[in-house]
Amino acid sequence: MTIQARRAAAKKTRSFSLDPDLLSEIERTKGDVSASERVSQLLEYALEMERKAGLCKEAARFFGRNTEDRAEREAFQRASLRAWERE
Numbered sequence: 001m002t003i004q005a006r007r008a009a010a011k012k013t014r015s016f017s018l019d020p021d022l023l024s025e026i027e028r029t030k031g032d033v034s035a036s037e038r039v040s041q042l043l044e045y046a047l048e049m050e051r052k053a054g055l056c057k058e059a060a061r062f063f064g065r066n067t068e069d070r071a072e073r074e075a076f077q078r079a080s081l082r083a084w085e086r087e
Helices: 001-012 020-029 037-066 070-087
Strands: none
Touching: 001 020
16 A cells, blocks of 8 residues: 555544635645645644644844853863873
8 A cells, every 4th residue: 555545544524714815825736636635634744734834933042042142152162072082
C-alpha cells in the first residue's frame, strides 16, 4: 500500500464553514487535486508555519531574557575560539 493510499484510508470527513472568498481561492489554486486535498495541503502548510513561528518566539525569549549573563557568554566564546585555534 502506497503512502497516499494509506493516507486516504486514514482520513476522516469533517464539515467546516469557509468564507466564499476562501472557497473561490481554493478552487482557483487547486490544480489537479480535489478541493478537499487542497484545503488539507494549505492547513498542513499553515500548521507548519505556526509551529516554526512558535519556535522562533521561544528562541527569542530564551536568548533575550538574560542580558546579565553576557560576560559569561563572551568568556565561553573566547575559550571556544582558543580551542579552535589549537586544532
